[in-house]
Amino acid sequence: MDFINVFIKSAFIENLVLAYFLGMCSYLAVSKSIKTAFGLGLAVIFVLGITMPINWVINEKILGENGIFHTDLTFLRFILFIAVIASMVQLVELVIEKFSPALYTSLGIFLPLITVNCAILGGSLFMVSREYNFTQSVAFGLGGGFGWFLAIVAIAAIREKMRYSNVPAPLRGLGMAFILTGLMGIAFMSLMGIDPAALAGK
Amino acid sequence: MAEATVKEVVQEKEPLFGKKEKKLLTDPLNDNNPITVQVLGICSALAVTSLVYPSIVMAIAVTLVVAFSNLFTSLLRTYIPKQVRMIVQLVIIATLVTVVELILKAFNYAIWKQLSVFIGLIITNCIVMGRLEAFAMANKPWRSFLDGIGNGLGYGGILVIISIIRELFGKGTLFAGSPAALNIIGPSNEINKYWINTASSSGFGHWVGSWYFNNNLMVLSTASLFIIGGIIWIHRTYNKKLVDIS
Numbered sequence: 001m002d003f004i005n006v007f008i009k010s011a012f013i014e015n016l017v018l019a020y021f022l023g024m025c026s027y028l029a030v031s032k033s034i035k036t037a038f039g040l041g042l043a044v045i046f047v048l049g050i051t052m053p054i055n056w057v058i059n060e061k062i063l064g065e066n067g068i069f070h071t072d073l074t075f076l077r078f079i080l081f082i083a084v085i086a087s088m089v090q091l092v093e094l095v096i097e098k099f100s101p102a103l104y105t106s107l108g109i110f111l112p113l114i115t116v117n118c119a120i121l122g123g124s125l126f127m128v129s130r131e132y133n134f135t136q137s138v139a140f141g142l143g144g145g146f147g148w149f150l151a152i153v154a155i156a157a158i159r160e161k162m163r164y165s166n167v168p169a170p171l172r173g174l175g176m177a178f179i180l181t182g183l184m185g186i187a188f189m190s191l192m193g194i195d196p197a198a199l200a201g202k
Numbered sequence: 203m204a205e206a207t208v209k210e211v212v213q214e215k216e217p218l219f220g221k222k223e224k225k226l227l228t229d230p231l232n233d234n235n236p237i238t239v240q241v242l243g244i245c246s247a248l249a250v251t252s253l254v255y256p257s258i259v260m261a262i263a264v265t266l267v268v269a270f271s272n273l274f275t276s277l278l279r280t281y282i283p284k285q286v287r288m289i290v291q292l293v294i295i296a297t298l299v300t301v302v303e304l305i306l307k308a309f310n311y312a313i314w315k316q317l318s319v320f321i322g323l324i325i326t327n328c329i330v331m332g333r334l335e336a337f338a339m340a341n342k343p344w345r346s347f348l349d350g351i352g353n354g355l356g357y358g359g360i361l362v363i364i365s366i367i368r369e370l371f372g373k374g375t376l377f378a379g380s381p382a383a384l385n386i387i388g389p390s391n392e393i394n395k396y397w398i399n400t401a402s403s404s405g406f407g408h409w410v411g412s413w414y415f416n417n418n419l420m421v422l423s424t425a426s427l428f429i430i431g432g433i434i435w436i437h438r439t440y441n442k443k444l445v446d447i448s
Contacts, residue, residue, distance in 0.1 A: 021423050024244035025328040079296055082325060086288045094285075115288050116331040118245045118323065169445050170438030174241065175431050182427035189424075 003139045005196045006132070010143035013196070016119045017151040018181075018188035023119030027152050028177050030107065037156035039103045040114075041149030043092050045142065047114055048123055051085050052141025055124045056134055058084065081124050082115075089115045119148055155180060226348045230356035232441065236329050237360045238434045239444060243329035247361055247430065248423040250320050252372065255380040257365040258358070259313050263306065263321060265354025267298045268330050272350035274298075275338040282339075291334050292325070299324045316379065329357055364429050372420030387414055 016022045023044075030040045058080055060066070063073045093111050097104045104111070114120065123144050127137050158180055159173075167176055236242045243264070250260045271294050275282075282290050303321045307314045314321070324330065333353055338346040369376055374388040374396065387398040398414075419425050438444045 021248045021427075022245060024248065025242055025332075028244060029241040078322060078325065082292050082296065083289060086292050090285065090288055112288055112331070112335055115292065116326045116328050118326045121323075121326045168435070171431070171435045172445065174238070175434035175438065178427050178431035178434065182424050182431065185424045185427065 003135055006136045006139035007143035007146075008196050010140050011147035011150065013191050013194050015147040015151060015188055015191075016123065016144050017148055018185050019192060020122065021185070022122040023117045023148060024181075026114065026117055027148075027155070028174065028181070031152055031156040031159055031177065032173075034153060034156045034160060036103070036106045037152045038149075039096075039100075040107060040111075041145075041152050043096070043107075043111070043114060044117065044119065044148050044152075045145030047085070047088050047092060048120055048145035048148070049138070049141045051081075051088050051120060052123060052127060052137050052144075053134065054084050054088075055081050056127060056132070056137040059128055077128070081121060085120050085124075086115045119144070151184070155184065223345065223348055226345060227352040227355075230349075230352040231359065233444070234356075235360065235437070236332075236353050236357045237430065238437050240332065242332040243327050243357055244430075246320060246323060246327055247357075247364060248426045249323075250317070251361055251365040251426050252368050252421055252423075253379060254362065254365045254369050254377050256313065256317050256320075257361045259306070259310075259317060260320060261354070261358025261361050263302050264324055264327060264329065264357055265351060266302055267295065267324055267327075268333055268354045268357075269347055269350030271295050271298050271330055272333055272338040272346040273343050275334045276341060276343040276346035279339050287339070288331075291331065295330050295334075296325050313379070329353060360430070360433065363433065364426050367429055368420045368425055371417045372425070374414075374416055388416070389414070 010016075014020065017024070017027055026040060031037050059074075059077065062068060063077060063080070065072050067073075089112065092114070093104075096107070096111065123141065127140055132140055155177065159177060162176055162180075171179075230236060234240065237244065237247055246260065246264075251257050271291070274294050275291060278290070278294075299321065302324070303314070306317075306321065333350060337349045341349070366376065369378065370386060374386055376384040376386055385396045388396045389399070
């Protein structure tokens, strides 16, 4: 039950892109077609889903006071988290290059940039500050990734439809994407404050 | 064969600051702006721009980090194996960000306190990583350094424009928190507190109160999305070759 609550909360109510505006760069740049957006979304789900539990274990068992060193090493948090994320992204890059060269070339520079996708590091830091346990951190990783995936596929679909609209030429493409994201963000603000745990209790 | 040798001689005599170098500095300000054209570094442009002063400090910090990480990566570029390049780059960036953070903490504690989270987040600012991947890994140190400075300035320019609009309409002030703080517009009964006082104690204003209300949308990060959209619109109206044809 806890798992489902955190999953739904992180995917819809506290969406990383549309509520916290994390991971905007790749979100805006790779959302030109649904196909590439879909691929990048899956990669983000994978990276978030894997790094979150690993970072939880590192944070609790190595850096914390109850960890194997029995000292407070939390000042190393940034560097260790980013190292885990970077190695995972490198792994994903090697896998995609091997199995889908077409997707690899279409993602281009934005594949290595998943490393510096603020959503990934931000997610790990949220996990620490919200004091999630292991199950919750797995749920948060998968849910946050799913929310990101949903948002990028949604905007890619809107942008594909937008091509048939009569948008002023200078606003076409990127400019329109910014304004659409702003509108989607305002729409998602209405979901904030819903508490799934309280709803389940009733 | 003769041609090749001539070319080599010409390359050696390349000036330290020629046309190409100048282009590296000016290109990111207009044709290749990091935010409006390359779409890099949006997250921090949304997060820190609600006030002008922190955005200026942020712009300087990012410029320094991009310039020096470009320089060091370019110096090391032939030694970095392709498979672990990201980790090497991140170590360089993280070290530089730590240095910048410590300098800021030592010399301007108040602004460090205000920015602390976002200074740390320069590590995940895609501009730094993006320029390392796209430019520094394939170019000589001096040019990479200039490219870093240019991109930092292009990023900073947009940041300052957004933050001026947001602070002016959202709070009615400019440069709040800095020694040069200005109170531009707002309701106040104290004489000379704002340049434009919108409260009047007599006449029609007595019942209505202030005729100007701060726009609360501008305080939210959503506002900077609309502002960047507007900047792109204006930018591309004057720079036709950037218009998206597809």
